Amino acid sequence: MSLKKPEEIFNFAETSDACIKCGKCIPVCTIHQVNPDETTSPRGFIDLLGAYQKGHLPLDKNAKDIFESCFLCTNCVDVCPNSLATDMVIEEVRADIADKYGIAWFKRGFFFLLRHRKIMDLVMKLGFMFKTCALAEDNKGRGLRARFSLPMMKKGRLIPSLMKTSFLNKYPEHIPASKPAEKKQRVAIFIGCLANYNYEGIGDSLVDILEKLNIEVFIPKKQLCCGAPAYFTGDVDSVEYMTKKNIEYFESFMDEYDAMLIPEATCSAMVKHDWQVFFKNHKMPEWEKRAQKVTEKIHMATAWLHDNTNLKELLESKGKKFDQLVTYHDPCHARKVQGIYQEPRNLLSPNYPMVEMSDPNRCCGFGGVTMQTEKFHFAEAAGKPKAAMIKETKAHYVSAECSACRVQLSEAMNNTNVETIFKNPLELIAEALKDDNNSRQ
Incomplete structure (x- = not known):
C-alpha cells in the first residue's frame, strides 16, 4: 500500500501557528544544547515546518539537514504550554525527506533485515561467527570496537556485543510457571531487537524474575521489530508493514494473557503511543483502533512488575x-x-x-x-x-x-x-x- 504524503494529511502550519514563541523549549532542547542555532531548536523547527507547508520553504538539502538534526527527545513537548507535538511533526516531515531524497542504502538494508526475522537471524549468527574480522573486544568489557570504518560506524566506535543465539531462538515458546498448582499470572514478552540480538542479560533476567514470581511466560516467536528505527527515519512503508504484521499476530493470542511486557523504553513507547499516532496521521482509523485495543495490555516491564506483582x-x-x-x-x-x-x-x-x-x-x-x-x-x-x-x-x-x-x-x-x-x-x-x-x- 502506498501512503499519502505527510504534507497532504498533516497540517504542519496549524502547529506552527499555535506556537506562542515563548522560548521555554530552547534551554531543554538536546540539539540546541550542542548546536545553539535558532533553526535547530523546537521553535525554529516549527516555524520552518509552517513555512514549508505554505510553500515558502523548499525542501532542499539545507532544510533536510535541519529536520534530520532533531533528537526526538520530546523535551520540548514536556515544557510547551500548548503541548505542541514538535517531535511528531518532525517524524512526519522526515517521510517527505525520504520520499524526495531516498534513504541511504545501508539504512534500507537495515530496515529490510528488521522486516525479515529469519534473514536477520542468519546475518546476526554470521556476525557472531566472524565478528573478530571487523571487531575487537573492548578492554572494559562494554562491547566491541570497529577495526575499520563502515557506513554505519567509524573506526574505533563501540557497538554492542553479538549473541551466539538470539533470545527468541534460545527459549521455548511457552515457559510454564514454576509452581503450576498455584494461582498464576500469564504474560507474553516483546523483547526488542537489541535485547534479542545483543544484550543477552536483559531477556535472561526478565525470564528469571518471572520464574521467581511464578508467572507463566509466552514468547511470541513471530514478533517483528516495533518499527521505531524506520519511523524516526521516515521509512513509512517499513513502519506500516511491521506494525500491521505485529498487530495481526498479537490479536491472535493477546486475550489469553494478562499482559505483554517490553523491557525497552523505546520499543514500549513506539508500540503504546506511536503506533496509534502513525495510523491516525496516515488516515487509517481501523488500524488505529486495532492498535489501541492491542496496546491496552502492553506495558514496560518494570512498570508492570511494580504495579501488578509482589x-x-x-x-x-x-x-x-x-x-x-x-x-x-x-x-x-x-x-x-x-x-x-x-x-x-x-x-x-x-x-x-x-x-x-x-x-x-x-x-x-x-x-x-x-x-x-x-x-x-x-x-x-x-x-x-x-x-x-x-x-x-x-x-x-x-x-x-x-x-x-x-x-x-x-x-x-x-x-x-x-x-x-x-x-x-x-x-x-x-x-x-x-x-x-x-x-x-
Whole structure:
C-alpha cells in the first residue's frame, strides 16, 4: 500500500501557528544544547515546518539537514504550554525527506533485515561467527570496537556485543510457571531487537524474575521489530508493514494473557503511543483502533512488575543486598512519553544504594539511526555531559530500561574514561534474586 504524503494529511502550519514563541523549549532542547542555532531548536523547527507547508520553504538539502538534526527527545513537548507535538511533526516531515531524497542504502538494508526475522537471524549468527574480522573486544568489557570504518560506524566506535543465539531462538515458546498448582499470572514478552540480538542479560533476567514470581511466560516467536528505527527515519512503508504484521499476530493470542511486557523504553513507547499516532496521521482509523485495543495490555516491564506483582516485597524480604552505588538515567521514551520513572527506582532501592545524578532527565543523545550514523558528531557531543554527570555520582552502575541509551552511554563513558558499568534494571533485580547455587549460565 502506498501512503499519502505527510504534507497532504498533516497540517504542519496549524502547529506552527499555535506556537506562542515563548522560548521555554530552547534551554531543554538536546540539539540546541550542542548546536545553539535558532533553526535547530523546537521553535525554529516549527516555524520552518509552517513555512514549508505554505510553500515558502523548499525542501532542499539545507532544510533536510535541519529536520534530520532533531533528537526526538520530546523535551520540548514536556515544557510547551500548548503541548505542541514538535517531535511528531518532525517524524512526519522526515517521510517527505525520504520520499524526495531516498534513504541511504545501508539504512534500507537495515530496515529490510528488521522486516525479515529469519534473514536477520542468519546475518546476526554470521556476525557472531566472524565478528573478530571487523571487531575487537573492548578492554572494559562494554562491547566491541570497529577495526575499520563502515557506513554505519567509524573506526574505533563501540557497538554492542553479538549473541551466539538470539533470545527468541534460545527459549521455548511457552515457559510454564514454576509452581503450576498455584494461582498464576500469564504474560507474553516483546523483547526488542537489541535485547534479542545483543544484550543477552536483559531477556535472561526478565525470564528469571518471572520464574521467581511464578508467572507463566509466552514468547511470541513471530514478533517483528516495533518499527521505531524506520519511523524516526521516515521509512513509512517499513513502519506500516511491521506494525500491521505485529498487530495481526498479537490479536491472535493477546486475550489469553494478562499482559505483554517490553523491557525497552523505546520499543514500549513506539508500540503504546506511536503506533496509534502513525495510523491516525496516515488516515487509517481501523488500524488505529486495532492498535489501541492491542496496546491496552502492553506495558514496560518494570512498570508492570511494580504495579501488578509482589516483586518489591520479595526483593525487600529475600533479595540480596549490595554495596555498589546505582544511579538511574531516565530514558526519554520512558519518563516523557510514558510517565515511567519512579517504578524502576522503587524496585532497585531495596537492594542497591541509589544516588541521583544532577539531571537524570537529560537526554543521553542516542537520537535514532541517522543521528548514530551521518550525524554522529551531534550524538557524541550530547553524550559527553551525560557521561560527566554519571562520573560525578561515583556510581558503580548506571541503569536504564533502554538499550538505545545503553549503546549511547557506553560509548560516551568509554570516550570520557568513566568506569561506571551500564546495566538494565532487570539485570540488577535478577541478580538480587539469584540463588547462587542455581544461577543461569
